[in-house]
Amino acid sequence: MASPLTAGFCELVFNSAEAPEGVQPTLQVLSVKKINAPGASGQDRYRLILSDGKHFIQAMIATQLNHMVESKELDKNVLIKMTGYVTNAVQGRKLVIILQLETVPWNGEKIGNPTNLEQQQGAGGTSAPAAAAAAPKQEVGGFAARQQSSAGRGGAASKPGARGKQEVGPLYPIEGLSPYQNKWTIKARVTQKSDIKHYSNQRGEGKLFSVTFMDETGEIRATGFNEAVDNFYNMLEEGKVFFISRARINIAKKQFSNVNNEYEIMFENQTEIEPCDDDTVPQVKYNFKGIGDLGELQKDEICDVIGVVREVHELGSVTSKATNKPFAKRDIQLVDSSGQSVRLTLWGKQAETFQADDQPVIAFKGVKVGDFGGRSLSMFSSATMSVNPDISEAHQLRGWFDAEGHNTQFQAYTNQGNANSTSGAAQGAKPSELKTIGEAKDESLGMSEKTDYFTTSATVAFVKQETFSYPACANPEGCNKKVVDDGTGWLCEKCDRKWDNPIHRYILSMNVMDHTGSFWITAFNEQAEQIMEISANDLMKLKEEGSDINAPFQKATGKTYAFQMMAKQDSFNDQPKVRYQCRRVSAPDYVSESAHLSQLINQMNV
DNA sequence: CCCCCCCC
Numbered sequence: 304m305a306s307p308l309t310a311g312f313c314e315l316v317f318n319s320a321e322a323p324e325g326v327q328p329t330l331q332v333l334s335v336k337k338i339n340a341p342g343a344s345g346q347d348r349y350r351l352i353l354s355d356g357k358h359f360i361q362a363m364i365a366t367q368l369n370h371m372v373e374s375k376e377l378d379k380n381v382l383i384k385m386t387g388y389v390t391n392a393v394q395g396r397k398l399v400i401i402l403q404l405e406t407v408p409w410n411g412e413k414i415g416n417p418t419n420l421e422q423q424q425g426a427g428g429t430s431a432p433a434a435a436a437a438a439p440k441q442e443v444g445g446f447a448a449r450q451q452s453s454a455g456r457g458g459a460a461s462k463p464g465a466r467g468k469q470e471v472g473p474l475y476p477i478e479g480l481s482p483y484q485n486k487w488t489i490k491a492r493v494t495q496k497s498d499i500k501h502y503s504n505q506r507g508e509g510k511l512f513s514v515t516f517m518d519e520t521g522e523i524r525a526t527g528f529n530e531a532v533d534n535f536y537n538m539l540e541e542g543k544v545f546f547i548s549r550a551r552i553n554i555a556k557k558q559f560s561n562v563n564n565e566y567e568i569m570f571e572n573q574t575e576i577e578p579c580d581d582d583t584v585p586q587v588k589y590n591f592k593g594i595g596d597l598g599e600l601q602k603d604e605i606c607d608v609i610g611v612v613r614e615v616h617e618l619g620s621v622t623s624k625a626t627n628k629p630f631a632k633r634d635i636q637l638v639d640s641s642g643q644s645v646r647l648t649l650w651g652k653q654a655e656t657f658q659a660d661d662q663p664v665i666a667f668k669g670v671k672v673g674d675f676g677g678r679s680l681s682m683f684s685s686a687t688m689s690v691n692p693d694i695s696e697a698h699q700l701r702g703w704f705d706a707e708g709h710n711t712q713f714q715a716y717t718n719q720g721n722a723n724s725t726s727g728a729a730q731g732a733k734p735s736e737l738k739t740i741g742e743a744k745d746e747s748l749g750m751s752e753k754t755d756y757f758t759t760s761a762t763v764a765f766v767k768q769e770t771f772s773y774p775a776c777a778n779p780e781g782c783n784k785k786v787v788d789d790g791t792g793w794l795c796e797k798c799d800r801k802w803d804n805p806i807h808r809y810i811l812s813m814n815v816m817d818h819t820g821s822f823w824i825t826a827f828n829e830q831a832e833q834i835m836e837i838s839a840n841d842l843m844k845l846k847e848e849g850s851d852i853n854a855p856f857q858k859a860t861g862k863t864y865a866f867q868m869m870a871k872q873d874s875f876n877d878q879p880k881v882r883y884q885c886r887r888v889s890a891p892d893y894v895s896e897s898a899h900l901s902q903l904i905n906q907m908n909v
Numbered sequence: 910c911c912c913c914c915c916c917c
Binding site: 622 | 916
């Protein structure tokens with residue numbers, strides 16, 4: 304029986320300068336693998352090994368085909384007909400990028416015994432990879448044809464011939480652009496446009512701007528200098544779709560951009576940009592990180608966030624340490640249904656002009672994560688924000704906030720416990736950061752010079768009965784110092800007074816536990832009294848009368864509280880250890896606790 | 910060819 308596969312296709316791709324025009328090969332998938340580097344908008348990327356029965360080559364699928372992998376429609380041994388693809392050669396390796404495919408019915412068996420073309424070529428002649436690297440090629444398969452026909456169906460005047468006076472090459476996916484190829488046109492939407500920036504350096508003065516383009520396969524940043532600013536700045540409106548051709552492709556300097564592409568476009572004098580009225584090009588894609596999950600990100604990471612603007616702070620100004628220049632800044636507070644709030648800082652013109660007095664939902668793309676106050680967010684030059692966008696996440700947030708969110712007490716990000724580093728007098732102080740007992744131990748809270756503060760939701764497992772109190776100075780003005788019985792009365796060294804009887808105050812040792820572990824904590828009088836529901840002095844009286852005092856201890860056991868904790872370094876027999884002191888006891892706050900737990904669950908990566 | 914993204 305003849306093989307259903309397109310014989311010789313792999314060799315053709317690997318060796319030929321020209322891609323087979325109009326060929327839609329049928330190939331077999333030998334493997335599908337998720338690769339580590341995420342694609343545009345943080346989506347997963349999949350690498351395929353494709354066989355023509357004799358050889359195999361590597362391929363990537365465009366992210367809009369990811370669902371076919373996820374549904375297992377695209378899987379090992381499946382036959383596919385590639386109806387849209389480009390081939391890409393970088394560093395001597397050929398890669399097929401599949402833009403569109405159809406699966407072909409097949410019995411699931413592997414066809415032939417294909418071998419790796421790359422290795423054979425490399426072993427056969429050492430010059431092969433070098434030659435490929437020196438003269439890399441990129442050719443287009445079915446993509447251009449598909450684009451033309453779909454544009455034709457839509458009635459848009461977007462056939463290559465109608466795009467401009469000169470032949471500028473076939474329509475390319477952004478994902479298929481590379482520096483080795485200059486005959487291309489992309490059709491893409493401007494998702495972000497910077498202000499015009501003027502600069503002055505050794506080379507002279509100049510101005511520039513940049514935009515981010517997006518199509519169904521990816522995004523790319525483009526920059527224009529001087530004349531390009533005059534030619535294109537006004538035309539390239541945010542949100543609109545354009546044909547772009549005859550521009551240069553450079554290697555992107557990733558450290559200065561959050562745009563997900565190895566390359567970037569540089570507008571040149573001969574660059575052509577024309578508006579396009581085809582609106583099928585995708586809108587901005589978001590990959591939102593929940594506000595409660597920002598702890599999973601590293602400082603300086605870039606992310607997308609959506610939230611309700613709960614507070615808008617006044618316009619302020621800071622002076623940059625680096626440049627000594629003043630910058631306008633404005634902080635806003637964002638919340639979402641995680642129960643967590645986060646501060647986001649706007650800069651410059653954006654800070655000055657920001658207005659939101661009706662608690663809108665705002666979607667932010669490309670904001671930078673900071674670690675000030677635990678977690679904070681900052682606008683970036685290439686960040687965008689969209690007020691009340693018409694996306695489901697925004698509608699959900701609006702509904703949640705109006706129904707219940709406006710009454711929620713939000714948990715702010717804090718540095719470890721510093722929210723409570725002032726004494727308990729801080730009424731209405733924000734609750735300090737929730738930590739499980741396991742986290743408190745893992746993070747070695749209380750093991751450094753400074754005292755750490757945190758809150759633990761835990762259950763009383765055991766209360767020590769033997770010593771629960773100390774005899775304290777009875778001075779009604781409040782002294783609370785320990786007093787000693789010298790035989791003639793209880794002496795307070797601080798007050799220099801003697802009392803017939805001391806007042807017993809709690810120094811209660813308890814073992815408390817949560818799902819991650821347990822630790823021993825000490826509660827002093829007020830907190831212990833809350834837990835024991837009897838004063839230490841009364842309890843001591845009962846004990847001295849010889850009564851059974853077991854009942855209040857039993858009653859205290861098994862109850863769950865939010866313990867505001869202070870963890871301090873201490874030593875015991877020359878071994879450093881942590882002393883955990885309970886500074887406040889309250890009913891558990893299930894809202895913030897749930898937010899904390901869901902954050903922990905998300906960190907499990909399951 | 911810019912490339913700073915700031916402060917507390």
